[in-house]
Amino acid sequence: VAEIGAPDRSAITTCAYCGVGCTFRAEMKGDQLVRMVPWKEGKANRGHSCVKGRFAWGYATHRERILNPMIRESIDQPWREVSWEEAFAYAASELKRIQTQYGRLSIGGITSSRCTNEETFLVQKLVRQGFGNNNVDTCARVCHSPTGYGLKTTFGTSAGTQDFDSVEHADVMLVIGANPTDGHPVFASRMKQRLRAKNGQAGAKLIVIDPRRIDMVHSPHIEAAHHLPLRPGTNVAVLTAMAHVIVTEGLADEAFIRERCDWDEYQDWADFVSRPQHSPEFLAPVTGVDPAELRDAARLYATGGNAAIYYGLGVTEHSQGSSTVMAIANLAMATGNIGRPGVGVNPLRGQNNVQGACDMGSFPHELSGYRHISDAETRRLFEQDWGVHLDSEPGLRIPNMLDAAVDGVFKAIYIQGEDILQSDPNTSHVAAGLSAMECVIVHDLFLNETANYAHIFLPGSTFLEKDGTFTNAERRIQPVRKVMEPLNGLADWEVTQELARALDLDWNYAHPSEIMDEIARLTPTFAGVSFARLDELGSIQWPANDAAPKGTPVMHIDGFVRGLGKFVVTDYVPTDEKTGPRFPLLLTTGRILSHYNVGAQTRRTANTAWHPEDRLEIHPQDAEDRGVRDGDWVRLASRSGETTLRALITDRVAPGVVYTTFHHPATQANVVTTDYSDWATNCPEYKVTAVQVIPSNGP
Numbered sequence: 001v002a003e004i005g006a007p008d009r010s011a012i013t014t015c016a017y018c019g020v021g022c023t024f025r026a027e028m029k030g031d032q033l034v035r036m037v038p039w040k041e042g043k044a045n046r047g048h049s050c051v052k053g054r055f056a057w058g059y060a061t062h063r064e065r066i067l068n069p070m071i072r073e074s075i076d077q078p079w080r081e082v083s084w085e086e087a088f089a090y091a092a093s094e095l096k097r098i099q100t101q102y103g104r105l106s107i108g109g110i111t112s113s114r115c116t117n118e119e120t121f122l123v124q125k126l127v128r129q130g131f132g133n134n135n136v137d138t139c140a141r142v143c144h145s146p147t148g149y150g151l152k153t154t155f156g157t158s159a160g161t162q163d164f165d166s167v168e169h170a171d172v173m174l175v176i177g178a179n180p181t182d183g184h185p186v187f188a189s190r191m192k193q194r195l196r197a198k199n200g201q202a203g204a205k206l207i208v209i210d211p212r213r214i215d216m217v218h219s220p221h222i223e224a225a226h227h228l229p230l231r232p233g234t235n236v237a238v239l240t241a242m243a244h245v246i247v248t249e250g251l252a253d254e255a256f257i258r259e260r261c262d263w264d265e266y267q268d269w270a271d272f273v274s275r276p277q278h279s280p281e282f283l284a285p286v287t288g289v290d291p292a293e294l295r296d297a298a299r300l301y302a303t304g305g306n307a308a309i310y311y312g313l314g315v316t317e318h319s320q321g322s323s324t325v326m327a328i329a330n331l332a333m334a335t336g337n338i339g340r341p342g343v344g345v346n347p348l349r350g351q352n353n354v355q356g357a358c359d360m361g362s363f364p365h366e367l368s369g370y371r372h373i374s375d376a377e378t379r380r381l382f383e384q385d386w387g388v389h390l391d392s393e394p395g396l397r398i399p400n401m402l403d404a405a406v407d408g409v410f411k412a413i414y415i416q417g418e419d420i421l422q423s424d425p426n427t428s429h430v431a432a433g434l435s436a437m438e439c440v441i442v443h444d445l446f447l448n449e450t451a452n453y454a455h456i457f458l459p460g461s462t463f464l465e466k467d468g469t470f471t472n473a474e475r476r477i478q479p480v481r482k483v484m485e486p487l488n489g490l491a492d493w494e495v496t497q498e499l500a501r502a503l504d505l506d507w508n509y510a511h512p513s514e515i516m517d518e519i520a521r522l523t524p525t526f527a528g529v530s531f532a533r534l535d536e537l538g539s540i541q542w543p544a545n546d547a548a549p550k551g552t553p554v555m556h557i558d559g560f561v562r563g564l565g566k567f568v569v570t571d572y573v574p575t576d577e578k579t580g581p582r583f584p585l586l587l588t589t590g591r592i593l594s595h596y597n598v599g600a601q602t603r604r605t606a607n608t609a610w611h612p613e614d615r616l617e618i619h620p621q622d623a624e625d626r627g628v629r630d631g632d633w634v635r636l637a638s639r640s641g642e643t644t645l646r647a648l649i650t651d652r653v654a655p656g657v658v659y660t661t662f663h664h665p666a667t668q669a670n671v672v673t674t675d676y677s678d679w680a681t682n683c684p685e686y687k688v689t690a691v692q693v694i695p696s697n698g699p
């Protein structure tokens with residue numbers, strides 16, 4: 001403070017990184033952000049923060065930000081700076097030309113989980129109203145789309161059941177496919193507080209299901225009761241074995257099931273999981289998990305009191321991602337662990353607004369509030385409001401758009417705030433899809449990897465430069481408040497609005513609050529949300545409407561949103577990605593504390609000093625077998641491609657498993673990942689890739 005002096009203005013706003021959604025006071029001096037102070041009143045963080053939200057904001061004014069629109073006729077030409085007017089006019093003329101030439105369905109758009117609810121709502125509206133189709137998708141496609149499918153199917157709504165405060169009432173926590181210490185640090189601290197014994201009160205018990213020995217398995221004052229280090233790709237088998245123990249040992253909560261769930265469906269499921277081939281012992285060769293340990297973990301989950309499940313992308317990013325989400329929901333219903341504080345099914349959302357982007361109708365099959373596009377009544381509501389006819393058929397998902405581009409029938413895309421070349425699987429296929437398009441519009445802060453294939457670049461704005469809302473992992477809608485004018489002259493919602501106007505749409509939003517008013521008007525779960533209400537309450541957890549004027553911290557208390565809870569038989573189906581002599585190891589991927597996803601933001605901050613490169617974790621035995629020493633360069637090869645990075649020898653991973661992060665473009669970890677994806681949602685199977693590791697001289 002002495003060095004930089006007192007700030008001259010500030011605003012209470014929400015972190016732009018992860019789904020915890022910490023509140024900060026952003027302090028400005030002149031045209032520079034000088035400090036992010038964790039806000040004690042923040043409901044999600046209560047004055048705490050991690051090294052990303054607190055320190056990793058230098059990207060906001062980084063010299064590499066692009067502040068002027070640019071166009072080029074082909075990607076082998078240099079960029080040419082143009083005025084906003086010329087950029088919008090050129091984009092609109094290209095989109096119209098392509099639709100005239102190739103048809104209405106030849107273009108689409110991608111929304112961003114880093115943008116506000118209001119901005120994502122506008123992008124999907126632009127696609128539906130302006131492009132005249134449902135070819136809109138969001139980056140949740142590659143992370144939590146199975147959560148949407150699985151929880152909607154079983155419970156009736158695509159969201160976590162609890163608020164963060166609920167963890168204080170948990171007696172047992174089951175953490176599966178998540179590494180909260182790195183991915184959701186502030187909430188991880190709350191989990192750890194509950195796991196520690198204090199004031200004579202016993203701490204909660206912890207079960208971890210993860211191929212890696214994540215930090216929470218064994219950290220100061222915390223020892224997991226059970227760690228099940230399963231073979232990557234066998235989540236459903238492990239959960240089925242746990243269900244087998246619960247049902248065959250008479251640990252199911254039949255009173256709860258009879259009252260709250262479909263009893264016939266439960267019986268079908270119980271018959272299925274009770275089969276001998278679903279016992280922990282029978283499945284052990286598949287899962288690699290000690291059957292006795294698994295049995296004890298299942299007993300603890302079923303009988304240890306309030307039991308809460310927390311999960312992340314280690315659940316969803318599999319060919320059976322949606323099945324795994326439903327298997328988790330089955331466990332919670334079978335044991336009555338739903339509908340009160342301390343229990344539930346809690347997806348730990350990755351990006352700050354992944355919940356919101358999904359809520360806003362960014363999927364090709366759903367309008368805002370998770371209402372299917374085939375529902376005539378819902379369509380009529382939007383059609384009357386927007387004055388258009390809406391297609392009743394779902395549009396293309398991101399991977400389908402890329403496939404269609406390679407096939408020559410999808411020709412143009414508007415991508416807001418996502419670097420699909422780096423973040424999506426099988427990089428060479430993504431590049432082939434983008435290369436085949438005649439108009440790629442990238443709307444972003446930086447010339448990212450995807451922009452190498454773009455024809456039009458529209459500069460983006462940071463969370464500091466706009467008003468709006470983000471929705472965190474506990475369905476909490478929180479304000480984002482402007483503390484500086486957009487460096488490029490336009491906030492992201494204004495860019496989309498101007499593009500819509502260039503396409504002859506009559507959009508006249510004067511402020512994001514008007515967009516939220518429209519969202520509330522069209523979305524029953526948001527009916528009680530407005531900027532004024534958010535200023536009054538600080539935040540609101542949806543559903544917020546006449547039935548719940550102050551929002552809903554815990555869902556499904558008296559009944560499931562869908563009526564009766566639905567048990568779904570989830571048969572374990574092995575992934576098609578197989579190890580073999582050429583590719584004998586299994587690669588799985590994840591994040592590290594100081595960085596965030598593809599690193600577009602954090603690599604442009606001091607945080608990069610803590611983790612300047614991606615490393616490959618490899619077990620000492622596997623390293624020795626290959627003559628690899630700690631820090632050596634290795635070649636990581638799969639059937640899709642190969643990359644080079646340094647080895648980190650650790651027994652945190654089991655023999656036969658290697659692990660890396662995907663934060664640095666020099667590594668491009670997704671060069672090696674496969675085309676396999678979740679059967680229901682196409683969420684890529686990032687977590688299982690058969691690979692070989694070979695000593696290398698470096699890149």
Ligand code: SF4
Pocket residue numbers: 015016017018019020021022045049050051052053054184185186187
């Ligand atoms: Fe931001 Fe998540 Fe860190 Fe909170 S825990 S400061 S929301 S990155």
